[in-house]
Amino acid sequence: MIKDLDEKIISWARWRDLHKKGTVEGQAIKTAEEVAELIIGLSKNDKDKIIDSIGDVYVTLVVGNLIQGKADFERAFNRAEIDSKNTVGHYGAPDKAEQIINLMMATKEVLILGYTTHTISFLLMVIMIVAGENQLNLKNCVESAYEEIKGRKGRIIDGTFVKESDLIDKD
Template structure:
């Protein structure tokens, strides 16, 4: 299944449950919760839990975007267009933009 189709399915699932009409503040907390679960699984070396949390994190982001009227795919495309030609270097596992080095 294509990524765009999966996004549509998540959006439909959320709408069927009325999540598109709920408070985005609560969804923001859910995003933070899933992020915490992802890092906890990473730190404990629990790969299956980590994979589950990454998926859950995407679902919560898609629902947040639905609530806020934000196009999730466009956000990803915009972010990539910003980084695709970015120069810099990786220091201690973290990418540093060229303009932040100079």
């Protein structure tokens, strides 16, 4: 169940003090960075990058909600599931350009409004659609992202977690 992964991601973030030292602004920028990676993956038809980026975007949403603490993540997720099915059912599958535009619009809302039930739901809906259009399972993408980060070490700089390998590159 994806809720189990949410709890693991929250534990990972708490262990690294993101809930105390992270900022909404820093996390929103992290979300935007991961969405940019997803857009690059889509534009290059790079399935591995798409899988990685979908999972990473999801992780940033869970952590962003933990930091801001205003949204009902479960409600946002459930609404996104319904909206993604209704959107594709009503309008048809969005092409790659529409997927990219929708990712940018949803990210803009996170950057402006932070992590609200609405903004989380909107971006979740978009990544659910992207996953579906690329024959991917969202839970598998999130599991893959969690497996990659679970042992990751680093520091919080300007309200954002920076992984150890990126710190070494900057020294």
